Amino acid sequence: MKEKFKAFTEKHAxxxxxxxxxxxxxxxxxxxxxVFSLLFYVVFKSMNQTPVTNSPILAFLGIxxxxxxxxxxxxxxxxxxxxxxxxxxxxxxxNSNLLLSTTLFAIMVVVxxxxxxxxxxxxxxxxxxxxxxxxxxxLLTKLTVLIVPMFWTYPLQxxxxxxxxxxxxxxEPAQAEQEAVAE
Numbered sequence: 001m002k003e004k005f006k007a008f009t010e011k012h013a014x015x016x017x018x019x020x021x022x023x024x025x026x027x028x029x030x031x032x033x034x035v036f037s038l039l040f041y042v043v044f045k046s047m048n049q050t051p052v053t054n055s056p057i058l059a060f061l062g063i064x065x066x067x068x069x070x071x072x073x074x075x076x077x078x079x080x081x082x083x084x085x086x087x088x089x090x091x092x093x094x095n096s097n098l099l100l101s102t103t104l105f106a107i108m109v110v111v112x113x114x115x116x117x118x119x120x121x122x123x124x125x126x127x128x129x130x131x132x133x134x135x136x137x138x139l140l141t142k143l144t145v146l147i148v149p150m151f152w153t154y155p156l157q158x159x160x161x162x163x164x165x166x167x168x169x170x171x172e173p174a175q176a177e178q179e180a181v182a183e
């Protein structure tokens with residue numbers, strides 16, 4: 001059974017990477033949602049009614065409440081830190097340059113966190129202002145905000161951030177001698 005599984009994963013390497021990425025994403029999403037719930041319903045609960053003031057940028061973006069903004073920003077940041085570690089080590093088994101991949105990942109995450117913070121806080125504002133705020137709609141919104149970035153995070157991580165160095169070809173010592181003599 002183990003041999004069949006290994007043969008399948010080798011034959012369908014790209015599919016297997018996406019499955020592992022999805023599993024990692026689900027795991028870090030559970031972490032993200034747990035942190036979000038703790039922050040939104042406990043830590044920042046008193047701020048869920050507190051308006052963001054004196055910020056024309058946040059007002060323009062439709063972000064009205066501090067609790068939503070802080071909970072989304074913090075939970076998304078924690079989720080992406082866990083995602084970086086798991087995807088580099090487990091999903092893509094990357095041997096790419098650590099500094100370069102970390103820098104590229106950080107750029108992707110800054111953009112994604114900015115998007116997620118805006119999108120989540122905006123949707124939270126819409127839900128709150130419409131009178132439909134409850135545990136189900138808040139967590140469904142959070143799940144939606146977690147899924148949308150997958151459309152750019154998988155391709156970027158797979159083909160840019162964790163792009164492995166080409167493996168060094170193994171040359172047999174006898175073959176190396178023959179090639180040296182031929183030259």
